[in-house]
Amino acid sequence: MDWTTACPDWxxxxxxxxxxxxxxxxxxxxxxxxxDVFKSLHVVDxxxxxxxxxxxxxxxFEIVAAIFGAQNPDGVxxxxxxxxxxxxxxxKSTVAAGIMLTALIRNWRMANELLILAPTIEAANNAFTPAAEMVRIDPELHSADRGFLLIQDHLKTITHLKTRAALKVVAADKKTVVGKKAGFILVDETWELGKSARADAMLREATGGMVSRKEGFLINITTQSDEPPAGVFKDKLAYARKVRDGEIEDRKFLPIIxxxxxxxxxxxxxxxxxNxxxxxxxxxxxxxxxxLEDELRKEMEKGPETRNVFLAKHLNVEIDTNMRTDRWSGADFWADRGIKLQLPDLLHRCEVAVVGVDGGGLDDLFGVTVVGRERETRDWLAWSHAWCHEGVLTRRKQIASRLRDFQKAGDLTIVGDELADLxxxxxxxxxxxxxxILSSVAVDPAGLGEFVDALASIGVTQEAKNLVGVSQGFGLMNAIKTAERKLVNGTFFHAGSDMMNWCVGNIRIEPTATAIRATKQNAGDAKIDPAMAMFNAVAMMALNPQVKGGSMNAYFESLGGAG
Known part of the structure; x- marks a missing residue:
């Protein structure tokens, strides 16, 4: 049998x-x-x-037909x-309830388990209510009349009295799904699970029963996230798009976006x-x-935070780095300047480089950005990396899954109490x-005493004139303006990492009495340290620096003659 789940002309x-x-x-x-079953269910609201x-x-109806029409006569x-x-x-929630009730009614396996996983207890109540009411209104279904479905509100469970199969609605938590052997799982509002660092492990636990349930299915039904996608939602969305676009052939996975x-x-x-x-x-x-039209008109008069929620939820627009009015102007051009670039590539292509560094306490990222000037074109190339203490994952749970994404991509290193970041x-x-090709290391002078001592061990010092403190006032304003102008005219390129996309999106530009400054969009959870490291490097690169010692040949000899 031949079929496709791709939709390249979507x-x-x-x-x-x-x-x-x-x-x-x-x-x-x-x-x-x-x-026939689905269409007979009542929509009570x-x-x-x-x-x-x-x-x-x-x-x-097309979605319902695709889901249930994928099972062959042998139950596979x-x-x-x-x-x-x-x-x-x-x-969405009503359709989800109808699909899972249909699965409960059509199920043939004795004592089977069906799950609706909701992100919170409140959401679980919202998911259970339409399903329960569909049963209550239909005497052919409700066991209190003459039907065969028993509702247990306190357990958020609907049981089929003939097969003893049960549809359960639970809040998505590893404790609630451990040991489950569900054959049919529907995950409601997958976007919200993206905020949980433990969501992947929880989903693996919840879907483990499908291994022995050849008729089983997993349905993710969701809106867009009200902030850039993260965690399991980001992974699912990216995979679904690739299947839809034909980049990945997976005939067992059907994306409908x-x-x-x-x-x-x-x-x-x-x-x-x-539109x-x-x-x-x-x-x-x-x-x-x-x-929608009335609400959009109101939202356009409000701040970007509430507007983005409206756009994500009611128009399914993915929130990215250039959707805030107080954003850094360079964010509008940032994504277009991303290229495939690793640190060795930058070192090979550039005649001179500045290393920018910025970091705070244990609650922040320690960011490094290397900005180099390319030999042939004199374009600027930037590569970034960051470090954070593992304690940030518990203190800042809202961004823990996002930080794990950056770690997985190789752009962030999470360190323990040994603080190997320095x-x-x-x-x-x-x-x-x-x-x-090192011209200098450019740093925010505040709070880097320990780091300055460490740099001295490799001959990078103020006395050697290759360690420079960058003024975080007027000097950094020039760097901010220089970076955005070079992004606009296409002479500044970067490695295109999701981490830097996020950091750039977190930058908020504030006017001061005599200049502008870059700050965080939100205190605490929004991190911009690697981006600030970039501005530190740009501040020195804008002075047309030259190399201060070192040997390019020595570097390539250390790589075994590569180059």
């Missing part, structure tokens, strides 16, 4: 209002049987309590994972009410176009020095 399809599922149900009879069959939209499901990302108020094409995001076409339908397939039904940072400086 941009044309979504603008035209066409289906994002390219292959019909693999087993039409299974799909039809499930649709709509006046008159109509059934899905009476008010459901084609896109919903050929498409096992589904990722559905759609704007808020498109019936209602998002604006890149060109519409770049032109901010999502702000035009005529609201793109990410709101239920517009005109559960979604009011007039309400040694490793000095090693970076020494590598640049041995490459024969």
């Amino acid at each position: 941009e044309e399809r979504i603008v035209a209002g066409k289906s994002l599922i390219t292959s019909p149900p693999l087993f039409p009879d299974e799909a039809e049987a499930a649709l 709509v006046p008159g309590c109509p059934t899905f069959g009476e008010i459901g939209e084609p896109w919903v 499901r050929l498409i096992r994972e589904f990722f559905i990302c759609v704007s808020k108020k498109n019936g 209602y998002e604006f094409p890149a060109a519409m995001v770049k032109s901010e076409a999502y702000l035009d009410p005529a 609201f339908y793109v990410t709101n397939p239920n517009i005109g039904h559960s979604v009011s176009e007039e309400w 040694t490793e940072i000095v090693n970076v400086v020494e590598i640049v020095k041995e490459a024969g």
Whole structure:
């Protein structure tokens, strides 16, 4: 049997209002049987309590048919994972309840377990209520009448009295899912799990039962995150896009993502009410176009923080580094200047380099950015790395999963109480020095006494004129302006790491009496230290520096003759 879960022409399809599922149900009879059940369920929060069959939209029926139509007559499901990302108020939670009730009713395995994982207890209540009410209103389902489904509100459980299978709604926590053997799992609001550093382990525990459940499925149903995606949500979203675009062939994974094409995001076409339908397939039904238009008008008069929440939730726009009014102007051009670049590449291509350093206490990142001037083009190249103490992961739980992402990508090193960060940072400086292209190390003079002592061990000192303190006032303002101008004219390129994308997005520009300064977007959780290290380096690179000692040949000899 041949089928595909890719949808490479999704941009044309979504603008035209066409289906994002390219292959019909693999087993039409299974799909039809499930649709008969699903369409008979009542939607209780709509006046008159109509059934899905009476008010459901084609896109919903296509999803239901794809999920249940993937099981062959032998009970083996050929498409096992589904990722559905759609704007808020498109019936997401109600549809999720209907899908899981349909799975409970159609299930053939005795004493099977079905799970809806919600990010919080409150969200679990919201997920359980529509499912329970669908049962209560239907005497053919509710055991209190003559049906076969028993509701236990205190346990948030609906049990099938004939198969003894149970649908449970639980808050997503490793303690609540340990030992579960569910064959059918639906994860509600996956974006919120991205904030938890332990979400990946919890999901692995929750989905472990699928190993022995050949008919099982995993459904992620979510809106966009109200901040740049992180953790398990970031990974799922990236994988789903690659499958959709045909970059990865995975016929067992079906992505259905209602998002604006890149060109519409770049032109901010999502702000035009005529385009609201793109990410709101239920517009005109559960979604009011007039309400969206009125709310958007109000949000445009507010600050960027609440506006971004509206854009993410109601228009499914992914929040990135250039969506705040007080952002650093260079953020608008930052993503376009990312290239594939590692430190050895920079050392090989550049005639001179400055190492910028910035770091605070144990609650901050210790950031290093090497900015080099390329020989042939005289363009500037930047490579960055950061270190943090493991205690940040517990003190700043909101960003713990994001920091783990950076660690996984190789852009962040997490150190323990031995505080190996200083040694490793000095090693970076020494590598640049041995490459024969070090002009200077540029630092924020405040709070770096221990680091200054460590640099002295490799001959980097103020007396040698290769250690420079950068004024954090007017001098840094010039660096901020220089960096953004070179990003605009395409003469400043960087390694394109997610860590630096995040740090650049966290920069807030504040006017002072005589200049401007860069600060954090939010105190505590928003980190900008590697970006500030970059500005320190730029401040010195703007002075057209020359090399102060060292040998390029010695560096390449240390690599075994590479170069």
